[in-house]
Amino acid sequence: MYDEMPDYGEKQEQPVAERFIEIPWDALETDVLHALVEEFVSREGTDYGRVELSLTEKVEQVVSGVKNKRYVILFDQEMQSCHIADKNNWDDSVKRG
Numbered sequence: 400m401y402d403e404m405p406d407y408g409e410k411q412e413q414p415v416a417e418r419f420i421e422i423p424w425d426a427l428e429t430d431v432l433h434a435l436v437e438e439f440v441s442r443e444g445t446d447y448g449r450v451e452l453s454l455t456e457k458v459e460q461v462v463s464g465v466k467n468k469r470y471v472i473l474f475d476q477e478m479q480s481c482h483i484a485d486k487n488n489w490d491d492s493v494k495r496g
Contacts, residue, residue, distance in 0.1 A: 437454065
């Protein structure tokens with residue numbers, strides 16, 4: 400679902416850890432968290448596999464993943480936008496720099 404870091408087709412001049420800020424989910428108000436996740440899952444190109452899910456189901460699935468630390472919320476300082484990424488991929492990206 401959200402397995403890779405965002406790729407804007409350009410070389411990143413600064414390390415990933417400096418460009419993206421990890422936002423702790425519990426630092427957000429519940430309605431803000433749900434609005435952020437809803438906006439993210441409704442973006443074109445999100446893939447949920449063979450089964451079509453309602454927007455509510457998608458939001459619940461992602462919020463659960465964020466709370467269980469499967470996904471991380473990231474703020475891209477360069478693009479001024481939020482993303483949700485797989486926690487393991489984020490950790491690997493930080494290690495690679």
